[in-house]
Amino acid sequence: MEDLKIIGSEEWCVFKSLGVPAIKARVDSGAKTSSIQATSLKVITKNNQEWVKFEVTPLQENRSITIPCEARLVDRRMVKSSSGISEERLVVKTPVTLGEDTFDIELTLANRDTMEFRMLLGREALTDRYIVNPAVNNQIQEFTEDEISARYKPYFKEKTGLKIGLLASNPKLYSNMRLMEAAEARGHEIVFLNVEQAYMKLDAHSPEIRYRGGNILKDFDAVIPRIKPAVTFYGCAVIRQFNNLGVYCQNSAESITQSRDKLFASQLFSKNDIHIPITGFAKSPMDTKDLIKMVNGAPLIIKLLESTQGKGVVLAETNKAAESVINAFKSVNTNILVQEFIKEANGQDIRCFVVNGKVVASMQRQAEKGEFRANIHQGGKASMIKITQEEKKLALKASKALNLAVAGVDIIRSNKGPLLLEVNSSPGLEGIENATGKDIANEMIRAIERKLKFS
Numbered sequence: 444m445e446d447l448k449i450i451g452s453e454e455w456c457v458f459k460s461l462g463v464p465a466i467k468a469r470v471d472s473g474a475k476t477s478s479i480q481a482t483s484l485k486v487i488t489k490n491n492q493e494w495v496k497f498e499v500t501p502l503q504e505n506r507s508i509t510i511p512c513e514a515r516l517v518d519r520r521m522v523k524s525s526s527g528i529s530e531e532r533l534v535v536k537t538p539v540t541l542g543e544d545t546f547d548i549e550l551t552l553a554n555r556d557t558m559e560f561r562m563l564l565g566r567e568a569l570t571d572r573y574i575v576n577p578a579v580n581n582q583i584q585e586f587t588e589d590e591i592s593a594r595y596k597p598y599f600k601e602k603t604g605l606k607i608g609l610l611a612s613n614p615k616l617y618s619n620m621r622l623m624e625a626a627e628a629r630g631h632e633i634v635f636l637n638v639e640q641a642y643m644k645l646d647a648h649s650p651e652i653r654y655r656g657g658n659i660l661k662d663f664d665a666v667i668p669r670i671k672p673a674v675t676f677y678g679c680a681v682i683r684q685f686n687n688l689g690v691y692c693q694n695s696a697e698s699i700t701q702s703r704d705k706l707f708a709s710q711l712f713s714k715n716d717i718h719i720p721i722t723g724f725a726k727s728p729m730d731t732k733d734l735i736k737m738v739n740g741a742p743l744i745i746k747l748l749e750s751t752q753g754k755g756v757v758l759a760e761t762n763k764a765a766e767s768v769i770n771a772f773k774s775v776n777t778n779i780l781v782q783e784f785i786k787e788a789n790g791q792d793i794r795c796f797v798v799n800g801k802v803v804a805s806m807q808r809q810a811e812k813g814e815f816r817a818n819i820h821q822g823g824k825a826s827m828i829k830i831t832q833e834e835k836k837l838a839l840k841a842s843k844a845l846n847l848a849v850a851g852v853d854i855i856r857s858n859k860g861p862l863l864l865e866v867n868s869s870p871g872l873e874g875i876e877n878a879t880g881k882d883i884a885n886e887m888i889r890a891i892e893r894k895l896k897f898s
């Protein structure tokens with residue numbers, strides 16, 4: 444016991460033979476084997492032995508430094524993730540240096556970028572060497588920030604900007620052109636990626652995304668998803684793949700999927716105590732009459748579950764009309780929501796543009812004469828508006844409920860106070876930039892910089 448050293452909760456490890464000058468490990472006596480976050484895994488044969496090539500992004504704060512490594516493969520192990528799923532992980536063996544001691548360590552290569560720390564130091568490496576004192580850090584080796592900078596100096600690439608992918612469909616669309624412009628203006632490299640031309644390889648060790656023609660899409664720091672409704676399913680699969688490869692996606696596949704389903708989203712809102720117009724959903728035409736009563740009768744709104752630009756939103760003026768329209772949709776198996784009509788809104792609604800938990804712009808939209816839908820695509824006119832504290836809170840709460848970093852939140856003013864209409868995951872920039880004069884594209888790019896701690 445006496446010659447065991449005290450090790451803290453976080454320690455710097457050096458891997459000379461891998462070429463990793465310093466990597467901070469979380470000391471985790473709960474884990475048997477140590478692990479390191481690794482991407483682009485590839486098993487190769489060297490002198491009749493199996494080796495693994497992989498890449499390590501060793502610094503938590505700087506994702507632009509990636510070190511190519513090679514180590515001998517000693518095992519393949521099934522590991523249970525926190526969600527209970529078993530996955531095969533490659534295990535390599537390599538010398539590690541902690542302070543004055545150098546010893547061989549087995550490392551599981553964790554190829555999913557979910558770890559806060561880039562490395563975990565497990566029991567096997569600690570036993571007979573260290574006693575853990577979780578209250579302290581850097582007991583074995585302390586590196587100052589300057590020392591880390593010096594150690595990493597040769598690795599700092601001449602990289603002045605991020606590499607961002609704009610995952611969308613039409614490069615000529617105002618919003619997409621503005622995002623490309625804003626990213627370039629801030630010194631980043633931005634690549635337009637047509638979502639339907641990206642395809643993927645699903646493989647435990649070397650998952651990939653390729654682009655038409657066979658190019659592998661790699662080295663992306665971030666992806667801005669701008670997925671049109673018609674490609675939601677495929678687009679979200681591509682976003683998930685980028686995410687699995689450790690690329691930051693400004694809106695996640697999950698939140699986009701949720702926001703696209705008006706019923707699912709409305710259930711999330713009511714669960715989170717977010718007020719929406721009274722809304723009903725029913726399967727059978729036998730319930731239509733009561734459904735209409737439930738939302739206070741006609742005039743009422745009927746909405747297709749997946750609709751945008753106001754195309755799938757209908758106003759039924761009388762109970763009779765409502766009943767026949769609802770039953771007509773049901774007869775062709777189309778899912779619809781039935782909603783209380785907020786007459787006092789007078790064809791007005793409010794669009795709040797939310798970026799990373801902040802309302803960066805808001806506008807009022809006024810429907811054309813004789814029209815109740817305020818959508819700009821339906822001829823609505825936009826103007827500046829100062830929203831109330833309550834409306835701001837509502838917008839932020841709604842985007843938070845869906846976990847969207849970028850969201851277009853539609854709010855309607857009713858006699859009961861502001862009500863949430865819907866949250867869009869790819870809100871257009873044209874209407875709101877023109878109405879408010881705000882540079883929203885720039886806000887979105889800056890939000891990515893902040894998330895990636897790029898400055």
Ligand SMILES: Nc1ncnc2c1ncn2[C@@H]1O[C@H](COP(=O)(O)OP(=O)(O)OP(=O)(O)O)[C@@H](O)[C@H]1O
Binds near residue numbers: 792
């Ligand atoms: N319950 C309601 N009462 C009054 N007006 C409504 C109601 N629901 C929707 N509207 C009007 O219809 C417009 C379109 O509705 P909604 O935003 O739900 O549909 P959408 O087709 O998804 O539009 P978007 O293009 O914003 O995604 C709203 O902006 C609003 O002006």
Ligand SMILES: [Mg+2]
Binds near residue numbers: 751865866
């Ligand atoms: Mg919508």
Ligand SMILES: [Mg+2]
Binds near residue numbers: 752753853864865
């Ligand atoms: Mg809308």
